[in-house]
Amino acid sequence: MGRESTLTRPEASELLPKLVSIRRHLHQYPELSHEEFETTASIRGWLEEAGIRIAPYSLRTGLVAEVGGVKPGPVVAVRADIDALPIQEETGLPYASRFPGRMHACGHDFHTASAIGAAYLLKEREQELEGTVRFLFQPAEEKASGALKVIASGALENVQAIFGLHNKPDLPVGTLGIKEGPLMAAADGFIVELTGLGSHAAVPEAGIDPIVAAAQIVSAVQAIVSRSVSPLHSAVISVTKLHSGTAWNVIPDKAVLEGTVRTFDEPVRLRVLERFREVVEGVASAYGTKASIHWVQGPPPVINDAGLAELAEEETASLGYTAVKPVPSPAGEDFAFYQRQVPGLFVFAGTAGSREWHHPAFDLDEAALPVSARFLARVAERALRQGKTIPVGSSGAERPRQAERLAAARHPKAAEQVVPADSVEAGTAGAPAGAARPAGAGTSG
Ligand SMILES: [Zn+2]
Numbered sequence: 001m002g003r004e005s006t007l008t009r010p011e012a013s014e015l016l017p018k019l020v021s022i023r024r025h026l027h028q029y030p031e032l033s034h035e036e037f038e039t040t041a042s043i044r045g046w047l048e049e050a051g052i053r054i055a056p057y058s059l060r061t062g063l064v065a066e067v068g069g070v071k072p073g074p075v076v077a078v079r080a081d082i083d084a085l086p087i088q089e090e091t092g093l094p095y096a097s098r099f100p101g102r103m104h105a106c107g108h109d110f111h112t113a114s115a116i117g118a119a120y121l122l123k124e125r126e127q128e129l130e131g132t133v134r135f136l137f138q139p140a141e142e143k144a145s146g147a148l149k150v151i152a153s154g155a156l157e158n159v160q161a162i163f164g165l166h167n168k169p170d171l172p173v174g175t176l177g178i179k180e181g182p183l184m185a186a187a188d189g190f191i192v193e194l195t196g197l198g199s200h201a202a203v204p205e206a207g208i209d210p211i212v213a214a215a216q217i218v219s220a221v222q223a224i225v226s227r228s229v230s231p232l233h234s235a236v237i238s239v240t241k242l243h244s245g246t247a248w249n250v251i252p253d254k255a256v257l258e259g260t261v262r263t264f265d266e267p268v269r270l271r272v273l274e275r276f277r278e279v280v281e282g283v284a285s286a287y288g289t290k291a292s293i294h295w296v297q298g299p300p301p302v303i304n305d306a307g308l309a310e311l312a313e314e315e316t317a318s319l320g321y322t323a324v325k326p327v328p329s330p331a332g333e334d335f336a337f338y339q340r341q342v343p344g345l346f347v348f349a350g351t352a353g354s355r356e357w358h359h360p361a362f363d364l365d366e367a368a369l370p371v372s373a374r375f376l377a378r379v380a381e382r383a384l385r386q387g388k389t390i391p392v393g394s395s396g397a398e399r400p401r402q403a404e405r406l407a408a409a410r411h412p413k414a415a416e417q418v419v420p421a422d423s424v425e426a427g428t429a430g431a432p433a434g435a436a437r438p439a440g441a442g443t444s445g
């Protein structure tokens with residue numbers, strides 16, 4: 001293993017104040033998804049002052065940097081998301097957001113500072129690294145679209161494994177939540193437009209009432225969770241909006257339902273989406289209405305590679321930290337898109353916060369910064385050493401088959417359109433006029 005790692009040498013203690021200052025700067029100047037221009041410039045500055053090279057992948061916001069490559073070897077990626085949320089901060093901290101209505105309420109400032117710390121640590125060992133560690137500073141995680149931009153830039157080329165983390169307020173500092181298999185949910189959304197026939201409320205037989213059909217659909221889709229999903233698996237279907245009607249004495253001709261579907265593995269996801277279409281179309285038809293279903297594609301589930309999880313648990317112990325098996329989160333995370341391409345591991349880093357993600361008073365214990373930085377540096381270096389022998393767990397082996405099945409299942413049917421999350425938000429691509437994106441679909445909340 002060569003000489004002693006700098007990760008355990010005393011000078012690494014200088015890391016904490018530096019990472020705290022980076023994180024607080026990011027926290028004070030949060031930028032929303034796809035608008036992270038100053039954030040990107042700051043990250044570039046912090047990396048360049050340490051002599052870390054920026055890699056030539058073209059991104060409008062966000063950037064890619066590399067450490068290593070002096071010795072030949074594989075490429076391993078570390079990903080950090082960099083965007084903030086449209087939330088008014090209420091922490092009262094001296095370094096609170098200086099921008100009204102914008103806040104790092106999901107702790108992506110923490111992730112960015114941690115990855116920069118990992119890059120600093122690995123830079124000190126650049127001569128010894130057996131390969132290259134590529135850092136992906138990814139925009140727009142909160143819109144579930146930044147990972148796709150990074151992938152489109154080609155930054156995953158030659159990458160053999162990818163690591164990422166999310167802060168976790170309910171875990172103590174020094175604890176990492178590591179598990180193989182499902183960790184976070186696929187976060188899909190739906191918009192169902194029911195078309196009937198308007199009439200006088202006193203003469204219902206002259207019309208086709210979409211409200212009665214909508215009411216039946218709200219109830220009927222819940223039976224998908226209880227009757228079409230194994231009791232050993234889990235799924236959530238929530239109808240979160242139901243709009244129809246204009247007057248007390250008029251039966252309207254339209255009703256619109258919106259909501260979200262959360263699932264933890266691809267077969268269950270496919271089953272639920274398939275049954276949802278059958279049930280909605282069937283019930284709509286039974287009541288004489290016509291259903292038009294628009295899917296809002298969120299990220300797939302985060303499914304961790306078993307071999308990488310084992311590697312991370314070993315390195316966590318050797319760093320003197322604690323590894324626990326975390327409870328999976330029904331929130332979504334676009335890190336999952338990388339895991340469709342290469343074996344990946346996403347972990348939770350304990351930050352001992354008093355509030356959950358996306359809360360206006362969200363905060364974290366900055367003592368967790370060097371823990372996350374050391375963890376990321378250590379697992380990346382270890383993965384490089386293992387090189388081509390990185391064990392790929394069952395989730396990795398199943399990846400291509402699942403991707404094919406999902407692509408097949410998403411082939412748009414006649415009355416069904418698949419709408420990418422971003423285009424719905426922009427009000428295009430087949431969503432009903434004025435339809436907003438279902439709340440929470442495709443975000444890490
Ligand atoms: Zn997040």
Ligand SMILES: [Zn+2]
Pocket residue numbers: 106142357358443444445
């Ligand atoms: Zn979030």
